[in-house]
Amino acid sequence: MKINLFRRDKDQATTAKRQLLEALRCRDLAAINTLIARWQKTIGEEKLTDVIVNQVIVECDSDSHRWFVQHFLGQSKYQKMQQQAQNHVFHILVNTGLEPGKDFSFGLDSEMIISDRAKQTLLNQLPQQHRALFEAQLQSSPVLNPMIAIEQQLGCAFFTNLAQIASEKMQVLSNSQAAAYLGVLLAGLVKRHPALQEVDFPTRFIFQVLQGLSPERATAIINDEETNPQFDETIICQDLLASLGERQSHSLTDKEGNMSVEQLKKLDLVWYGERRLAEIVAVIPR
Structure with a gap:
């Protein structure tokens, strides 16, 4: 008798799973609610929960899984x-x-x-x-380093150029200025390209830029206590433009310190300051 009851319960659970999977594939919310109410009475709440959690949700495709959870859990x-x-x-x-x-x-x-x-x-x-x-x-694919992807898009060795320029800046800035420069520069780069954070780009960039300094000075810059660094964004933008290949221009701004629309568009590919540069371009009179 116990064997027959077990087989019946197993058959009912299999039927419940099949019906729920079919309703789920059709995104039929009414049918799912009806099936849940019916099978809850037949095989019990605990057994039905086990079927849904360990079979239906596991065996459905990812879109169906997302849809089910969003509709039934919020x-x-x-x-x-x-x-x-x-x-x-x-x-x-x-x-x-x-x-x-x-x-x-x-x-x-x-x-x-x-x-x-x-x-x-x-x-x-x-x-x-x-x-x-x-x-x-699952679909696997090679994970492209975001630095490589960005440089391929830009068509230049942007990060190599920027590291060289930043290293030169370290030689002329005070410790607090150097820390602020790196803080504002890196914040804008990561804000524009969040994937850089995932490969720990800020840390790697800082150590690359500071490697030419004495250990004492590098440590002092890294340990700067300023939590909200401020630095002239115009200088940073000039360094970014130079890294993008505009080194030939002695001054990257006009006499009034303004950059051209084309330069702003270039900067928008790599950096996000207090305002997204694309927003600034959008309001410039043509």
């Missing part, structure tokens, strides 16, 4: 779950020796780009019975 809870999942994945990959920006990268809308190595690492975290389904939904 957008705010979905976003919280999404952030928690992203953090969990980040820690898994980092703790196994993988590098952000090299082996994996998070893009817009929590989209994740992963290498084959990162893909295999994630698959190894799953129970064997779920790996094939999960692998079918």
Whole structure:
């Protein structure tokens, strides 16, 4: 008798899963609510919850998973779950020796780009019975370093040029000025291209720029206590333009200190100051 009851329960759970998956694929909210109410009475709330959480949600495609969670838990809870999942994945990959920006990268809308190595690492975290389904939904691709991608877009060795110019600046600025220069410069670069933060660009850039200084002076600049650095953005913009290949111009501004529209457009490709430079260009009279 117990064997027959077990088989009946298993058959009912299988039927419930199949019907819920079909309704989910059709995005039929009314049908899903009806099925949940019906199967809750038939196999019980605990069993139905197990079917939904460990079978339906696991086996549906990613779009259906997102739709289900958003409709049944709400957008705010979905976003919280999404952030928690992203953090969990980040820690898994980092703790196994993988590098952000090299082996994996998070893009817009929590989209994740992963290498084959990162893909295999994630698959190894799953129970064997779920790996094939999960692998079918994963697409791996080489993670392009954002610095390389930006320089390819610009058509010049922008970061190499900028590091050289910034290194020269360190020789003439005081420690506090040097710290402020680097702080404002890097904040604008990362604000314009957030992916730079993922590959720890600010830290690497600072150490590259300071390597020609004495250890004592480099330490003093790094440990500057100013939490809200201020520096003349005009000087930074001139250095950025020079890094973009406009070194031939002795003065990158006119007599009144204004930059051309074309120069502002170039700067907008790499930097975001107090205002997005594209916004400034938009209001300049033609």
